[in-house]
Amino acid sequence: MTSIDSAKEMLMISDYPFDQVVLLKSGSFTLPASSSGYLHSFDHGLSFTPLCGGNWSMQTDFSIQYEYSSGTFPSGLLGVLFQRTINVFATSDKVYLSCDNNSSTVTIYYRVYGFEPKSSSSLISPIASLGGDMTLSSDYGNPKLYLDNCIDLPSTGGSVQLVNVIHNIGTHPQTMGWVTYDTYNGSTVEPAVHPIGSTNGASEGITLVINEVEIVWVLPPFIGAHRAYYRIYLDS
Amino acid sequence: MIIPSKFILTTDFPTLLNEGAVGGSITIPGSIAISGGGNATGSVTVDSGQAGSLSRGRIASTKNFGDWYAGQGIIFNRVGSVGPYGIVAFMWRPSNTQITFQVIVNNPSSSPMVGEAGDETIYFYSNQFVAPYA
Numbered sequence: 207m208t209s210i211d212s213a214k215e216m217l218m219i220s221d222y223p224f225d226q227v228v229l230l231k232s233g234s235f236t237l238p239a240s241s242s243g244y245l246h247s248f249d250h251g252l253s254f255t256p257l258c259g260g261n262w263s264m265q266t267d268f269s270i271q272y273e274y275s276s277g278t279f280p281s282g283l284l285g286v287l288f289q290r291t292i293n294v295f296a297t298s299d300k301v302y303l304s305c306d307n308n309s310s311t312v313t314i315y316y317r318v319y320g321f322e323p324k325s326s327s328s329l330i331s332p333i334a335s336l337g338g339d340m341t342l343s344s345d346y347g348n349p350k351l352y353l354d355n356c357i358d359l360p361s362t363g364g365s366v367q368l369v370n371v372i373h374n375i376g377t378h379p380q381t382m383g384w385v386t387y388d389t390y391n392g393s394t395v396e397p398a399v400h401p402i403g404s405t406n407g408a409s410e411g412i413t414l415v416i417n418e419v420e421i422v423w424v425l426p427p428f429i430g431a432h433r434a435y436y437r438i439y440l441d442s
Numbered sequence: 443m444i445i446p447s448k449f450i451l452t453t454d455f456p457t458l459l460n461e462g463a464v465g466g467s468i469t470i471p472g473s474i475a476i477s478g479g480g481n482a483t484g485s486v487t488v489d490s491g492q493a494g495s496l497s498r499g500r501i502a503s504t505k506n507f508g509d510w511y512a513g514q515g516i517i518f519n520r521v522g523s524v525g526p527y528g529i530v531a532f533m534w535r536p537s538n539t540q541i542t543f544q545v546i547v548n549n550p551s552s553s554p555m556v557g558e559a560g561d562e563t564i565y566f567y568s569n570q571f572v573a574p575y576a
Contacts, residue, residue: 226455227574261496270538273497276514279534287530319574347460378510380498380569403513414512416500
């Protein structure tokens with residue numbers, strides 16, 4: 207037990223860690239016109255598959271930017287949501303950006319961040335040196351990580367199957383989820399970790415539901431087994 | 443540091459700083475009528491706070507009371523007069539300081555459709571983060 211003898215001292219202590227980004231990458235590439243499932247990739251250099259997120263833009267200064275799995279709306283095409291949309295996913299050695307472009311050739315600028323999954327025990331090098339990168343500022347909230355783990359989702363038969371993880375926080379907590387898929391857009395690839403809600407055809411309809419006592423992975427009928435990763439925060 | 447009531451700590455790993463949250467809702471009228479192959483759309487645009495922020499989204503429906511779906515978009519499956527149809531609910535950005543919550547109800551049939559009975563309100567919630575980039 208740590209104690210403070212004087213109120214003039216400040217002690218900052220938390221039983222819950224903050225998010226720590228272990229991968230930061232930015233760059234650009236040319237996205238060809240009228241391309242579906244176009245892939246851009248880069249080596250992430252980590253000894254594990256990172257849990258990725260970030261955003262993308264068509265302006266070099268990111269003056270308008272989009273989350274992955276979202277994009278420019280509307281497409282102007284029947285049955286197609288976005289004019290341009292990009293998803294991010296990672297394999298054991300690379301980070302991929304899968305792109306759908308229903309318009310002209312454009313330069314895409316991307317920013318990708320990655321977390322280390324709980325299942326990893328790798329030693330990793332800091333992103334920055336001399337404490338110069340993560341800023342814990344009292345001007346902002348730092349979401350406190352409460353549960354950080356992975357779970358194996360079973361293959362399903364002819365009915366919807368639910369897999370739950372109890373958190374008992376009592377509110378709807380901030381939650382991030384990723385699912386490992388072996389295929390996307392009908393092509394078989396090595397196991398790749400996709401954020402939940404990806405729109406690149408990899409999701410197989412799996413959704414992640416948050417309520418006041420648990421998160422629930424909702425598995426559609428007739429899908430194979432998957433590994434899912436989740437990060438549940440004490441913050442709502 | 444000039445103002446002692448503030449503090450800054452640093453480590454060698456960046457993090458995501460939560461600068462707030464925004465939300466909105468859209469109500470779909472019960473038994474909505476949509477022409478064959480047509481769509482009904484609705485949207486609400488809100489100020490997302492600091493320019494360049496990242497979004498961590500959640501979406502809920504009054505027909506799935508108490509459940510929030512993680513992600514920037516979700517398709518709710520419903521059954522209307524011509525059979526199953528989807529309600530697509532998603533978030534997108536019309537500008538760098540705004541976020542739009544959008545709903546599209548699609549009639550997949552070439553015949554006119556009447557949607558499920560009962561008004562349905564779609565709720566959106568987006569935590570906004572300062573991106574860990576220079």
